[in-house]
Amino acid sequence: MAVTPTPRPTPNKRPPADPATGVGLNLPNPALAALEQFSPLLPLGVAFSGGADSTALLYATAARWPGQVTAIHVHHGLQAAADGFVRICEEACKGLGLPLHVVHVSAGHAAGQSPEDAARLARYAALAEAATSMGLQAVLLGQHADDQVETLLLALSRGAGLPGLSAMAAGFERGGMVFHRPLLQVPAADLRQWLVQSGVPFVDDPTNTDERFTRNRIRARLMPALQDSFPQFRETFARSARHAAQAQALLVELATEDLARVGMPPVIKVLQGLSRARQGNLLRQWLVVAHQAAPSTAQLEQLLGQIEACTTRGHRIELKVADGQVRREGDVLTYAA
Structure with missing residues (x-):
């Protein structure tokens, strides 16, 4: 496990500014700005891995809806560092005065299914079950603009149709629980820059740099090249994904009408x-x-x-x-x- 070398606030000291709001900093929390026009049902949970994106999101939600937020950490047990991730999450939630709910999940995968897909499905199921048991109305996820681009590029590499090219939806339902992704327009670098500047510690998952995984190769090799050639690629790719999602919605509507006849x-x-x-x-x-x-x-x-x-x-x-x-x-x- 690697933790970013940013200064940690001691139990009796706060950082030089309020990290939740960014007051006193040159750079406000971009996650908080993304939540300003967002009105989910309360109370809500935040899927909190301890990584940069979910940490910025947790601080923003704590500031936006005080007393209405619970952090939910899914412990897969897939890495030796997993227990260390929990400790980092505990420290963050203690500093924010937020409850932390840790869910242990064992994600075996079926034949023909990747371990990553199995872990993702198990994570959503665990989040939905935990949130329901606590009476929460929604769960917020920390996927950001870079994640959206990576998802679209993966879909293109696999020859996906419109459902795949729609990339990640801003909202969906799974296991009877509503999930939201409010940060899909926020670049990863903005979140990380805010965390470093405000002195908020977060986990750097070592598997994120393992280029045996296709998504990590996209992040390490393609994203910098796209940034050099097409600086606005996050916005334009997201727009293409929204067009694909709209077209897919029309196809579903047509299929529903045809099924009624057939x-x-x-x-x-x-x-x-x-x-x-x-x-x-x-x-x-x-x-x-x-x-x-x-x-x-x-x-x-x-x-x-x-x-x-x-x-x-x-x-x-x-x-x-x-x-x-x-x-x-x-x-x-x-x-x-």
Whole structure:
């Protein structure tokens, strides 16, 4: 574990300025500025790893909504330094007078699933469960503008469709809990600069510089090159992600209308009356909404080909999609895991 070499306030001393508001500093907390037009339901939780982004967010929320904030730290136990992260979080919350709730999570991953994805899903589930148990109305996440760019670049590298190119949503629901990302317009450097200038300690996770991980290679190599060539890339990339999200919302709306006509489960003959693109859009929506099964591009293309060839009563359709099978049963398509 590495902690930034910024001066720590002693128990009986405060930094030369109020770190929550930035009063007395040349640089105010950019996270607090991002919260000025933000009005979530209260009380709320902050997902607090101890890293730079969540630390700046925690200080901002403590100033914005005093007495209404609980820090939630998810302890994955994936690193030897994890217990040290907890101690840093405890010190920060003690200094701010905030309660800290530590959740221990064991995130094993299934076959074909990356450890990072498994840890992320387990983290959201743990945050939702903890926040619900404490009567919180929302959880704030510290992802910032650089995280948004990295997410978009990862999606592009994988040939993602509109859902992937939409990158991270500013708000979403998971496990019955509302999550918000209020810092998506704030550059990472601004958060870190404020923390260093105000003397607020934070954790530098050593895995963040491990270039075996694709996201870290993007951060170390591509982001500086983009900054040199396109200084406004954070804003323009975010705008592209918002355009993709709007287009995806329209596709979902169209799929919902088409499903109302085609039926649930889909009637093959009615489905065949749509264009191939609308068939694919409808089938993806049906599988995701009704069965929580996300088909790959190759699986969806195979399924569309089988539907097109289904011209006789005895024609069979049977195709693996995600962890289940799409089959023809009489006049309709069914899915079984």
